Amino acid sequence: MNKGKKNTELTAEEIKKYLSGEASAKQMHQVEKQLLNEAFAADAAEGLEKLSAEKINTSAAMNDLKKRLDARIKTKQKQTKIIPLWQRASVAASIALFFGIGLYFIFYKTDNQTLAVNKTQETLSKTTAETLHEETKKEVIAINQPKPTKAKETVSASPQNSNEQENASTISAQEPQKLVLQSNEESKADEVLKPAAPISSAKEIAEPKAAKAPVILTSRERTPTFSGQILDTENQPIVGAIVSLKNSNKTAQTDINGVFKINDVSVGEVLEVNAIGYNPQEIVVKNQDLGKIKLSENSSALAEVIVTDNQSKAKKAEQKTILINEPPTQDPVPVGGWSNYDTYLRNSLKSTGAVSTLHFEDPLRLRLTVEPDGTPSNVQIDNELGKENTQKVVEAVKNGPKWFPAKRKGKKVKKEVKRELKMK
């Protein structure tokens, strides 16, 4: 059937060659046979014959047609290019994923990140301590040359101490105002003159528990670990509070008992204590035991805590402490927090139909006074709801949660609260 197959493949070129009479008799016979077998070729042959009879240049016509075809393919291709659904979906999904991961890191990874920073910080300080160690050793020996025996004592008693001395002196140069102690140059003289100082710190290392009693440090050396406990106003430990050395990135975090430990801090430096839901506090390092540090609750941060942090059990416990404990801040806060209060009010107003006349985009503008005993009084609505409905709102507020009253200088005082509540 090869011949049969070949019949279907007669091209315009072959036909043209046949028509021109350049083909041999045998070739002509082949073409004729194919023309008989295929109507397409026969029709085309007729057309080509007529074209050549009218002396029309087919190759010029073909060039023109090829250009038109190309142009047609390119223009329409752009217009009708269909992006398959899965491609659009995948683009949308990847954008969503991107934002999702971003939000995840912003809201949930904060703790881990600080932890990670802590760790790298620790390792960094260790390595620098080791490298510095050798140099300082020599230096101390060199300085103490006039009294070689004392120098040896210093070095052997606490090589780490001598290293820390160096650290302290550099830091002290940076923040002279924070230091109780003298400047860098003086200190070196100090060391030479008062070799007793390192010995005292060596004692501290030997009996760290004995150091609980206030030890007055006469030189600027650092003791290895400072510790303290972070508590709230109810003496409950604050878990996960971050203690950081001011103007550096050295940080520590409190454990489940609210206890933190921080290394390589010198007396006179300032520590910052931050905890979610509490006002930040600064403390000046006085001795190794930093004692109990109390943080006051930050009412404005409460809502945020409730919304974002419900991850760990520890956090939940923290939330409860926050909500149960009375915030000592200036403005009145509803017991249970604002968002719970809003929800209560919204639900009770909706169920009584008090806000049925309110346009759903308008917030309910509420004013009330919180008495020192925590009861709301003088409830007023700035919206025009009608007498009956206004009364319903007033009752809902009065029967609602109690309030932590406003405080001024620690005293409970009466204060007016304004609140705009969206009903949506």
Add this chain to the structure above:
Amino acid sequence: MFFKRFSKPKPTTDAEYLAAYQATGNLELLGELYERYMEMVFAVCFKYLRDEDESKDAVMQIFEELVVKLRTHSVENFRSWLHSVARNHCLMHLRSNRLQTEGVDFFEDGSVENEPFEHQSDEPFELEQNLSKMTDCLETLSDEQRTSIRLFYLEEKCYKEITDLTGYDLNKVKSYIQNGKRNLKICIEKKHE
């Protein structure tokens, strides 16, 4: 589209081109395929339309038909299908223009509807293989047809040679062979029944 272009080898046969176009809708593929037959289509159009520019336009319009039809139609023999499409397009064009071109009388005999599908068979009628058995049928042909058929199919002469040998007119030889072939086919098909 980008990946498909790389994951699949470039089509070579008509069927591969058709499958690839049907799968992707890529006009470049269809364009490549169409270019193979464009001159033939042009010639066919010229045969009917007798005008160069009109034929060119027809070539482009036929391409538009393919763009739509080949997305959904499965075509087994593209060549003969394309011929049908081209032919029908030209005949419809002529009909809509109410043009009476010289020597074309297909409107009267209803060829527009019937003829396009006349040559659809994939296997052309193989006269040579049947000829020896068909002596009976050969006898039914006229002398001119029989002579021309014998010379053409058995002695493999071309039209020109047959003209020289027999003294018949070239166009007459053509029609003798065409008609003789058709008559033989009908005769053989009758005998098979």
